Amino acid sequence: MINDVYITPLKIIDTPGGNVMHAMKENDKGFYNFGEAYFSEIEEGAIKAWKRHRDMTLNIIVPFGKIRFILFDDRSKFDKQFQEIILSKNNYSRITIPPMIWVGFQGLFSERSLLLNIANIMHNPKEVDKKNIEEIKFNWKEINI
Amino acid sequence: MINDVYITPLKIIDTPGGNVMHAMKENDKGFYNFGEAYFSEIEEGAIKAWKRHRDMTLNIIVPFGKIRFILFDDRSKFDKQFQEIILSKNNYSRITIPPMIWVGFQGLFSERSLLLNIANIMHNPKEVDKKNIEEIKFNWKEINI
Numbered sequence: 001m002i003n004d005v006y007i008t009p010l011k012i013i014d015t016p017g018g019n020v021m022h023a024m025k026e027n028d029k030g031f032y033n034f035g036e037a038y039f040s041e042i043e044e045g046a047i048k049a050w051k052r053h054r055d056m057t058l059n060i061i062v063p064f065g066k067i068r069f070i071l072f073d074d075r076s077k078f079d080k081q082f083q084e085i086i087l088s089k090n091n092y093s094r095i096t097i098p099p100m101i102w103v104g105f106q107g108l109f110s111e112r113s114l115l116l117n118i119a120n121i122m123h124n125p126k127e128v129d130k131k132n133i134e135e136i137k138f139n140w141k142e143i144n145i
Numbered sequence: 146m147i148n149d150v151y152i153t154p155l156k157i158i159d160t161p162g163g164n165v166m167h168a169m170k171e172n173d174k175g176f177y178n179f180g181e182a183y184f185s186e187i188e189e190g191a192i193k194a195w196k197r198h199r200d201m202t203l204n205i206i207v208p209f210g211k212i213r214f215i216l217f218d219d220r221s222k223f224d225k226q227f228q229e230i231i232l233s234k235n236n237y238s239r240i241t242i243p244p245m246i247w248v249g250f251q252g253l254f255s256e257r258s259l260l261l262n263i264a265n266i267m268h269n270p271k272e273v274d275k276k277n278i279e280e281i282k283f284n285w286k287e288i289n290i
Contacts, residue, residue, distance in 0.1 A: 017193050018186030018257055025181045025267050034179030036170045037263060039208045041163030048162050063184045063259055064209050112163055114208055116261065118182060122170050 002073040002083045006030050006096040010061065012089065021092065023061045024118050030059055030096030035121035041114055042067055042107035049104025050136050055127040057120045058097040062087035065113025069095060072102040072136055082138065087115075102136060147218040147228045151175050151241040155206065157234065166237065168206045169263050175204055175241030180266035186259055187212055187252035194249025195281050200272040202265045203242040207232035210258025214240060217247040217281055227283065232260075247281060 006029060013020040024031055035056070042048060042065075050072070060069070066088035074080045085095055086108065097103060107113045121127075133140075151174060158165040169176055180201070187193060187210075195217070205214070211233035219225045230240055231253065242248060252258045266272075278285075 015185075015193075017191035018188050018252065019184075021184040021186070023182040023184060023261070026179055027267070031179075034171055034176075037168040037182065037261075039164075039166040039168060039206075040160075041166070043163050046162035048160075063261075107163065114259075116168070116182075116208075122172070 002071055002081060002101065004098040005071060005083060005101065007085060008094045008096070010092050010094055012092055021063055023116060024059055024094065030057070030094065032057060033120040035119050036123055037116060037118045038123070039114055039116055041112045042105060043112050044107045044110055047104060047106045047133060047140055049133045050102045050131040052102045052129040053099050053127055054129065055099055055121055057099060058095070058103070059118040060087070060095045060097065061116045063114060063116060065107065065109035065111060067113045067115055068106045068108050070104045070138055071097065072138070074102065075100050102131070104133070104138070106140060147216055147226060147246060149243040150216060150228060150246065152230060153239045153241070155237050155239055157237055166208055168261060169204055169239065175202070175239065177202060178265040180264050181268055182261060182263045183268070184259055184261055186257045187250060188257050189252050189255055192249060192251045192278060192285055194278045195247045195276040197247045197274040198244050198272055199274065200244055200266055202244060203240070203248070204263040205232070205240045205242065206261045208259060208261060210252065210254035210256060212258045212260055213251045213253050215249045215283055216242065217283070219247065220245050247276070249278070249283070251285060
């Protein structure tokens with residue numbers, strides 16, 4: 001487990017006509033401030049990698065489909081590590097990702113999957129670092145599920 | 146149009162691997178405070194009606210599927226009115242609904258549709274009023290699309 005990354009199981013409430021699914025409350029662990037909420041879709045097999053936010057804390061929920069997240073922590077030169085988390089309605093949880101962690105994700109569902117990010121600051125390209133997928137070595141073909 | 150109900154068109158940003166879709170920013174019209182965000186699913190043809198929040202302002206986005214919202218304003222005895230809004234990715238917008246408006250919604254998509262509500266207060270059953278569907282007369286069978 002990467003330091004300061006939290007995985008919080010969320011409730012799905014069975015309701016006639018369709019479930020109610022928790023995302024985040026203002027008194028939840030991992031909530032610091034509301035800056036912006038946005039969705040990101042990911043097609044089956046597609047990979048979006050790598051991105052690192054220098055200021056933003058991410059709170060990610062997957063309400064539709066199945067997404068594999070790979071986090072890479074190189075904050076310490078001596079203890080670099082990867083963490084894999086797969087979210088879907090079968091593992092309905094929120095991932096809190098602090099600043100300075102590299103994030104990549106891959107769609108594992110036959111349609112487009114959907115994530116919601118509830119971020120503590122608004123989108124600002126100046127606080128985002130990007131790397132091409134091959135700049136951080138990871139075997140995306142091997143899926144541990 | 147019902148007073149104080151805002152419909153705000155939102156951006157869908159075409160991105161390789163899957164779109165990025167705006168939901169809400171802290172400086173957006175209709176954002177007062179972050180209390181809670183939650184999802185609600187609605188099956189095809191299913192109707193969830195009627196509910197009124199006495200304190201909560203709702204900010205509703207439909208990132209998947211198609212949902213018909215019927216709002217009913219009976220705050221004034223002399224000027225009661227309905228408003229119909231259909232949200233989907235083809236009409237990708239946010240509805241801001243102030244307190245004291247009755248809300249019902251219906252799934253119009255062949256799978257389950259999904260809405261996100263970004264609310265200014267946390268869920269509290271004490272501030273919610275409910276009515277059975279037949280207590281507010283509305284012809285749900287007639288769809289104006």
